[in-house]
Amino acid sequence: MVKLVYFAWVRERLGKSSEEIELPAETKTVSDLLSHLAGRGEAYAELMEHRNAIRVAIDQEHADHDEPIGQASEIALFPPMTGG
Amino acid sequence: MSRTSIPIVVRIQTDDFESGAEIAALTDGRTDIGAVVSFTGLCRDDGEILKSLELEHYPGMAEAQIRQIAEEAATRWPLHGLLAIHRYGHIAPGEQIVLVAATSSHRQAAFDGANFLMDYLKTEAPFWKKEHLKDGSSGEWVSAKDSDDQARKRWEKG
Numbered sequence: 001m002v003k004l005v006y007f008a009w010v011r012e013r014l015g016k017s018s019e020e021i022e023l024p025a026e027t028k029t030v031s032d033l034l035s036h037l038a039g040r041g042e043a044y045a046e047l048m049e050h051r052n053a054i055r056v057a058i059d060q061e062h063a064d065h066d067e068p069i070g071q072a073s074e075i076a077l078f079p080p081m082t083g084g
Numbered sequence: 085m086s087r088t089s090i091p092i093v094v095r096i097q098t099d100d101f102e103s104g105a106e107i108a109a110l111t112d113g114r115t116d117i118g119a120v121v122s123f124t125g126l127c128r129d130d131g132e133i134l135k136s137l138e139l140e141h142y143p144g145m146a147e148a149q150i151r152q153i154a155e156e157a158a159t160r161w162p163l164h165g166l167l168a169i170h171r172y173g174h175i176a177p178g179e180q181i182v183l184v185a186a187t188s189s190h191r192q193a194a195f196d197g198a199n200f201l202m203d204y205l206k207t208e209a210p211f212w213k214k215e216h217l218k219d220g221s222s223g224e225w226v227s228a229k230d231s232d233d234q235a236r237k238r239w240e241k242g
Contacts, residue, residue, distance in 0.1 A: 008140055008212035009225045060145035062208065076142060076210075080228035083139070083146075083170060083211025084125055084182050084202060 002069075007078035010054060013047045023069075030056045031065045033075065055080055091165045092154045096146050098173040103183055110165050110187050117164050119194040122185035123202050129177035135218045137226075139172040139181065142210035146170070153204040157186070160200065161193040168201060170211065200239055207236045 005018045027036050033056075038048035047054075056063045057076040069075065095101075103124055111117050127137050154166040167185040175181055184205065186197035207228070215223030 005142075007142055007210065008214070057142070057145060057210070060142070060148060062149075076145070078142070078210060079212060079225065081207060081210055082213045082226045082228050083141070083209050084206035084232075 002072055003074045005074060005076045007076065009079055010047065010077045014043050028068055029065070030058070030063055030067050030069060030075075033069060034065070053079060090158050090163055092151060092158070093165075093167045093169075094147050094150045094154065095169045096141060096143070097169065097171060100171070100180060101169050101183055103180070106167060106169065106183060107185055110167055110185060114164070114187075116189060117187045118189045119191040120185060120187050121191070121194040121198040122167075122183065123198055124180055125182040125202075127175045127177050127179050127181055133217050133219075134177050134223075135216045136174040136176050137181070138174050138214040138216060139170075140212045140214070141170070141172045145210050149209045150201075150205055153201055153208060156204075157197045157200050161186075161188065161197045163188050163193055163197045166197060166201060168205065170205070170209070172211070174216070203232070203235045203239060206232045 001020050001022055003018060003020050006014055006016065011017050023033065024036065027033055034048055034051050034054065037044045054077050056065065058067070058069060058072045059074055103122065107120055107122050111120060150168050154168065157163065157166060164187040167183065169183045171181055184198050184202045186194045186201065188194040188197065213226040215226065217223045
């Protein structure tokens with residue numbers, strides 16, 4: 001099981017701030033994860049139309065889309081940061 | 085990354101902060117500090133349409149990320165201390181959002197340290213802004229700016 005956490009418009013589009021899901025064994029990279037999520041329903045599919053704009057953090061460290069997920073316990077999906 | 089021994093203060097809070105007192109605390113009892121550079125970011129309303137900005141953050145990661153950026157700054161310049169305070173929640177136009185400060189023996193390192201910390205904070209720390217408008221409607225999520233990415237890139241080592 002991996003905990004997914006969502007922020008800003010990612011959270012709003014999915015209508016939830018977190019969930020725990022089981023990932024198929026072939027889901028190796030961040031990109032695989034995004035593709036897997038796209039198949040989970042309409043809201044996910046629509047969100048993934050913007051997948052290039054989605055940033056990812058694995059266990060609270062920024063990760064590129066081609067990075068392996070490994071044994072991550074928490075993966076966050078969010079838009080580009082706009083703090084400051 | 086090697087850990088530095090300089091004091092690094094990072095606070096993420098809903099409450100407002102007193103810039104003068106925060107900056108004074110950085111130099112209190114110190115005689116080796118010759119320069120303090122601080123930056124205060126305010127909530128701006130260009131068209132008088134904004135009721136508030138809602139600041140959302142990723143608890144835990146926001147603190148850790150800013151601390152990591154500050155540690156990096158401390159390896160690049162001879163700094164004596166770094167401070168970053170970032171608010172979240174609803175912030176009205178004219179109110180303070182963020183305070184960054186760097187201390188050093190001399191001014192150039194303090195300027196560079198504060199500038200670097202701010203540029204990376206804007207593009208790497210997990211915060212997002214949503215506009216809430218005076219007419220009661222919920223506005224847009226503020227888009228990330230290319231100019232902020234460009235500002236960060238100038239610090240990258242070639």
